[in-house]
Amino acid sequence: MARTQGSHAQITGPRIRKAAQRLFAQQGYAAVSMRVIAREVGVQAGALYNYIPDKQTLLYELMRDHLLELHEAVGPCLVGPAPARLEAFVRFHIAFHHARPEEVFIAYMELRNLTPANFAEIEGLRRRYERVLAQMLHAGVREGAFSVPDEKVASMAIIAMLTGVNTWFREDGRLSLGDVQDMYWQMVARMVSVGGTVPS
Amino acid sequence: MARTQGSHAQITGPRIRKAAQRLFAQQGYAAVSMRVIAREVGVQAGALYNYIPDKQTLLYELMRDHLLELHEAVGPCLVGPAPARLEAFVRFHIAFHHARPEEVFIAYMELRNLTPANFAEIEGLRRRYERVLAQMLHAGVREGAFSVPDEKVASMAIIAMLTGVNTWFREDGRLSLGDVQDMYWQMVARMVSVGGTVPS
DNA sequence: CTTGGATATGAACGTGCGTTCAGTTAGCGT
DNA sequence: ACGCTAACTGAACGCACGTTCATATCCAAG
Numbered sequence: 037m038a039r040t041q042g043s044h045a046q047i048t049g050p051r052i053r054k055a056a057q058r059l060f061a062q063q064g065y066a067a068v069s070m071r072v073i074a075r076e077v078g079v080q081a082g083a084l085y086n087y088i089p090d091k092q093t094l095l096y097e098l099m100r101d102h103l104l105e106l107h108e109a110v111g112p113c114l115v116g117p118a119p120a121r122l123e124a125f126v127r128f129h130i131a132f133h134h135a136r137p138e139e140v141f142i143a144y145m146e147l148r149n150l151t152p153a154n155f156a157e158i159e160g161l162r163r164r165y166e167r168v169l170a171q172m173l174h175a176g177v178r179e180g181a182f183s184v185p186d187e188k189v190a191s192m193a194i195i196a197m198l199t200g201v202n203t204w205f206r207e208d209g210r211l212s213l214g215d216v217q218d219m220y221w222q223m224v225a226r227m228v229s230v231g232g233t234v235p236s
Numbered sequence: 237m238a239r240t241q242g243s244h245a246q247i248t249g250p251r252i253r254k255a256a257q258r259l260f261a262q263q264g265y266a267a268v269s270m271r272v273i274a275r276e277v278g279v280q281a282g283a284l285y286n287y288i289p290d291k292q293t294l295l296y297e298l299m300r301d302h303l304l305e306l307h308e309a310v311g312p313c314l315v316g317p318a319p320a321r322l323e324a325f326v327r328f329h330i331a332f333h334h335a336r337p338e339e340v341f342i343a344y345m346e347l348r349n350l351t352p353a354n355f356a357e358i359e360g361l362r363r364r365y366e367r368v369l370a371q372m373l374h375a376g377v378r379e380g381a382f383s384v385p386d387e388k389v390a391s392m393a394i395i396a397m398l399t400g401v402n403t404w405f406r407e408d409g410r411l412s413l414g415d416v417q418d419m420y421w422q423m424v425a426r427m428v429s430v431g432g433t434v435p436s
Numbered sequence: 437c438t439t440g441g442a443t444a445t446g447a448a449c450g451t452g453c454g455t456t457c458a459g460t461t462a463g464c465g466t
Numbered sequence: 467a468c469g470c471t472a473a474c475t476g477a478a479c480g481c482a483c484g485t486t487c488a489t490a491t492c493c494a495a496g
Contacts, residue, residue, distance in 0.1 A: 069484080
């Protein structure tokens with residue numbers, strides 16, 4: 037048999053990516069075989085190679101696409117006065133990452149499974165995102181709106197604490213995502229001394 | 237051949253753990269084979285089973301021992317007034333994790349490679365550690381020394397940002413570990429409003 | 437109605453996996 | 467000097483891996 041039903045190309049490609057994303061996030065890149073991905077999609081393993089050159093590229097493209105989408109989406113946070121931009125960034129980062137737990141998990145956990153060349157590309161995209169926040173802090177400090185011990189260190193600290201939300205937040209818990217955004221913004225604002233003093 | 241040199245039992249056991257720790261941290265549990273671990277130690281794969289029941293238990297014990305050591309080591313941070321305890325905790329967490337990058341990496345990245353039973357044990361130990369900080373914050377809030385939006389959320393945020401140091405800090409960078417400890421303590425202190433106001 | 441390209445199958449390639457175990461050696465206690 | 471046992475080897479088990487490829491089928495266009 038071959039092509040047991042109608043034309044599938046525009047369906048199968050995305051389905052492969054979705055299945056790989058789910059499985060990589062759940063079990064890890066190294067633990068997921070091409071045959072398992074294929075079964076999830078409903079084809080034989082060989083058919084996957086009509087859509088991807090190899091397993092490594094599949095992983096790389098998932099991570100790259102995620103980070104490119106992240107860069108596009110953060111754009112609107114880059115306008116206005118520094119404190120407003122920072123607040124927008126905090127809320128954005130939490131919401132964006134919450135909406136994509138699998139992509140985020142993969143982007144953080146599977147870096148070491150990239151070939152050196154692919155790793156360099158992904159790492160570059162990550163650094164660019166970190167610099168977005170660092171520059172935001174830098175501008176705020178220059179304006180006298182923020183005070184931090186070190187702009188780069190503060191940006192790493194903030195990103196780490198924001199990304200950490202994904203490890204514990206559950207939709208059905210006692211807090212809504214909005215609550216969490218409020219709380220994190222309050223903590224970040226205090227951390228960078230927005231307004232030069234602590235908000236009550 | 238067998239036992240090509242003198243008695244090795246008390247040497248080989250720890251060497252297996254060290255090798256596994258290094259390799260698991262570098263390449264991931266699923267990507268490291270028993271044969272590779274054995275080669276690193278200088279024995280055949282079969283010999284490993286004189287020291288460990290199986291690969292899964294090797295991973296589990298690495299994580300468990302790390303977390304038990306963490307609990308023992310955090311003890312001294314639990315005395316004194318709340319602000320002093322929190323400062324001690326911040327400095328301790330950074331230093332302890334910095335000294336054990338491989339253990340930390342494994343403990344965070346390989347959770348999904350544990351069997352459900354082992355996962356439950358490890359997760360329990362992690363939660364206990366998180367509760368140490370949460371109770372510290374709770375006490376500080378009760379005393380009026382701290383102010384946070386939510387004690388549990390704040391503890392997750394603080395632990396995430398502290399653990400994040402391991403992802404970027406390099407011994408040979410422009411900052412010493414002491415610098416970083418100072419900066420993070422300053423940021424955390426502001427975040428929980430130590431003293432009810434922002435330290436300059 | 438024919439045809440050609442898109443889409444998929446299923447077998448096969450060589451390799452490596454975790455684990456077991458009978459056999460072999462080295463060094464200790466006596 | 468010698469046996470005992472701890473320590474290790476090396477082969478073997480069945481299975482799964484990523485990838486390739488000849489082949490088969492389906493659909494759209496002419």
